[in-house]
Amino acid sequence: MSLARAIETGDAALLPSRRDEDWRWTDLRGLIRAVPAASPAAPAPAASGPFAALGGEELRLVNGRGPDRLTLAAGERRLVALRFVAAPDAGAHVSRIAIDLGEGADLTLLESYEGEGADYLADAELTVTLAPGARLERIVLAADAEGGVGVSRADIRLSAGASLAQTVLTTGARRQRLETWVRHPGHGATVRLDGVYRLAGRRHADITTVVTHEGTDGTTDQLVKGVADDQARGVFQGRIVVSPGADRTEARMGHHALILSDRAEIDGKPELEIYADDVACAHGNTVGALDDEALFYAAQRGIPEPEARAMLTAAFLGEVLDRIVHEGARDIARDWLAETLGAPRP
Amino acid sequence: MLSIKNLSVSIDDKAILSGLSLDVPTGEVHAIMGPNGAGKSTLSYTLAGKPGYQVTGGSATLDGVNLLDLDPSQRAARGVFLSFQYPLEIPGVPALTFLRTALNAQHKARGEAEVSAPDFLRLVRGKAAALRMDFDMLKRALNVGFSGGEKKRMEILQMSVLSPRLAILDETDSGLDIDALRIVSDGVNALRAPDRSMLVITHYQRLLDYIRPDRVHVLSAGRIVASGGPDLALELEREGYDKYSKVAA
Ligand SMILES: Nc1ncnc2c1ncn2[C@@H]1O[C@H](COP(=O)(O)OP(=O)(O)O)[C@@H](O)[C@H]1O
Ligand SMILES: [Mg+2]
Numbered sequence: 203m204s205l206a207r208a209i210e211t212g213d214a215a216l217l218p219s220r221r222d223e224d225w226r227w228t229d230l231r232g233l234i235r236a237v238p239a240a241s242p243a244a245p246a247p248a249a250s251g252p253f254a255a256l257g258g259e260e261l262r263l264v265n266g267r268g269p270d271r272l273t274l275a276a277g278e279r280r281l282v283a284l285r286f287v288a289a290p291d292a293g294a295h296v297s298r299i300a301i302d303l304g305e306g307a308d309l310t311l312l313e314s315y316e317g318e319g320a321d322y323l324a325d326a327e328l329t330v331t332l333a334p335g336a337r338l339e340r341i342v343l344a345a346d347a348e349g350g351v352g353v354s355r356a357d358i359r360l361s362a363g364a365s366l367a368q369t370v371l372t373t374g375a376r377r378q379r380l381e382t383w384v385r386h387p388g389h390g391a392t393v394r395l396d397g398v399y400r401l402a403g404r405r406h407a408d409i410t411t412v413v414t415h416e417g418t419d420g421t422t423d424q425l426v427k428g429v430a431d432d433q434a435r436g437v438f439q440g441r442i443v444v445s446p447g448a449d450r451t452e453a454r455m456g457h458h459a460l461i462l463s464d465r466a467e468i469d470g471k472p473e474l475e476i477y478a479d480d481v482a483c484a485h486g487n488t489v490g491a492l493d494d495e496a497l498f499y500a501a502q503r504g505i506p507e508p509e510a511r512a513m514l515t516a517a518f519l520g521e522v523l524d525r526i527v528h529e530g531a532r533d534i535a536r537d538w539l540a541e542t543l544g545a546p547r548p
Numbered sequence: 549m550l551s552i553k554n555l556s557v558s559i560d561d562k563a564i565l566s567g568l569s570l571d572v573p574t575g576e577v578h579a580i581m582g583p584n585g586a587g588k589s590t591l592s593y594t595l596a597g598k599p600g601y602q603v604t605g606g607s608a609t610l611d612g613v614n615l616l617d618l619d620p621s622q623r624a625a626r627g628v629f630l631s632f633q634y635p636l637e638i639p640g641v642p643a644l645t646f647l648r649t650a651l652n653a654q655h656k657a658r659g660e661a662e663v664s665a666p667d668f669l670r671l672v673r674g675k676a677a678a679l680r681m682d683f684d685m686l687k688r689a690l691n692v693g694f695s696g697g698e699k700k701r702m703e704i705l706q707m708s709v710l711s712p713r714l715a716i717l718d719e720t721d722s723g724l725d726i727d728a729l730r731i732v733s734d735g736v737n738a739l740r741a742p743d744r745s746m747l748v749i750t751h752y753q754r755l756l757d758y759i760r761p762d763r764v765h766v767l768s769a770g771r772i773v774a775s776g777g778p779d780l781a782l783e784l785e786r787e788g789y790d791k792y793s794k795v796a797a
């Protein structure tokens with residue numbers, strides 16, 4: 203049940219399947235009969251990435267090939283665009299990169315998944331460590347192709363006093379899963395794990411996160427919002443584990459989604475596993491529809507229904523984007539949202 | 549001119565309006581008064597095209613166009629504006645964004661040019677000042693956390709920016725203290741114009757001290773049961789609606 207092994211051996215039987223509890227809503231085995239041929243080496247993409255306007259340095263992994271390490275020295279501060287590209291001729295590939303932040307380092311990581319191919323199978327594995335006091339803001343824009351299958355897994359280990367702030371933005375793919383695993387040491391470390399999915403057609407997106415609190419006085423704040431239209435399917439699995447001894451942990455998890463069509467589906471599974479004392483944890487999980495009264499109010503003012511729907515949907519999802527700290531990235535995220543909805547920019 | 553003929557409306561197959569007729573000539577302000585539950589809001593929602601209000605008979609035309617054939621946003625573009633009895637809260641959408649989207653959507657539907665951002669801001673600033681509204685309030689999400697009076701003022705601001713042919717004010721006075729009532733009434737009076745009709749719906753005569761109507765109609769049990777000059781409002785204030793409830797029964 204490892205995607206990377208399935209790709210590397212070409213053995214479809216190793217793909218994660220419905221029988222794996224954590225993969226039951228994002229079955230790959232049932233979808234993919236044969237693992238595509240290994241992706242060939244490919245030239246750098248002609249198009250610029252979604253964060254190009256912000257400048258900074260750029261790391262590219264095209265069809266799984268590219269740099270395998272990004273290291274920030276203690277106190278170093280950088281803005282890096284990290285682009286995972288499935289080129290037009292992509293088959294199956296695994297991309298791996300290790301990212302290490304030294305003590306007090308500060309990284310704004312602008313990560314994108316760009317699907318130029320038609321029916322690729324791409325896996326990305328990120329291993330990230332933050333030394334004491336390091337700060338990472340990770341903004342992930344997953345722009346996979348409609349026919350692509352993409353999985354990304356980031357394993358992030360924080361040290362005391364470090365902070366991770368993450369926002370995942372996705373329009374889904376034929377099947378797509380964005381996983382984040384966080385080892386949380388407490389002791390002043392903070393974690394924010396946000397996400398927005400906006401799905402139409404037959405697209406599928408799965409945002410899965412697991413945070414394990416291992417020390418006292420840690421905080422985790424999570425807000426994931428999404429909408430599914432047409433026959434799309436959104437999956438959110440959020441697990442927060444408060445280990446024995448991780449006392450005084452504060453964790454908040456919210457997943458709120460709108461279903462815009464009878465044939466769309468949203469599956470949400472928020473889980474809190476608490477084995478410590480004096481812990482403040484809360485979670486909310488709601489799935490609803492757009493407010494008909496608000497739609498009528500907007501229509502009464504002259505806003506036609508499709509535009510009103512886009513406006514209200516953008517407002518619903520926009521709450522998450524407001525939490526992005528990096529101003530330029532926040533603007534790009536808002537533009538992305540307005541564009542995917544055809545909504546007026548607020 | 550608004551012309552309503554024999555209008556019958558049901559909600560969930562329950563008849564609420566039954567054969568209501570009413571003309572409001574262009575340039576006039578008419579008041580509709582009536583007891584709670586008479587069907588006043590039903591009339592305003594029906595004219596605006598709210599889903600769920602089933603028209604079972606009759607017609608409603610504005611300048612000869614049958615409103616009942618149009619969807620709500622088309623009616624708005626034709627000039628129908630409803631000031632809601634209970635204005636909606638729209639989380640996440642700043643009032644300015646909402647209003648500019650509405651204005652430009654109406655312009656587009658009428659084949660008129662889009663209003664530029666600077667022109668729009670100038671327009672709204674002027675109107676907000678006249679209604680003594682803090683401009684910063686317009687940067688907040690529309691009506692979210694606003695008091696009842698602020699919401700009503702926001703309705704009148706939207707009306708003055710959208711400049712409708714037919715303005716329907718559904719209990720605009722409810723929830724207003726006397727100062728706010730004066731400011732809102734001044735705002736409404738400033739919008740009286742030879743090319744605009746207004747339908748002012750109220751339960752109390754008080755509002756009509758500030759907005760003097762050309763005609764007053766009594767709505768009871770789903771129909772207009774009496775019409776007269778402004779004095780009719782004073783009579784209703786003195787004698788109540790009992791007499792008309794009996795007529796309707
Ligand atoms: N959504 C609704 N569903 C069922 N009945 C309704 C609904 N709205 C109004 N009514 C009924 O229609 C009648 C008229 O209501 P309304 O038009 O709100 O009166 P008014 O505004 O004059 O107080 C009342 O009997 C009310 O109970
Ligand atoms: Mg009413």
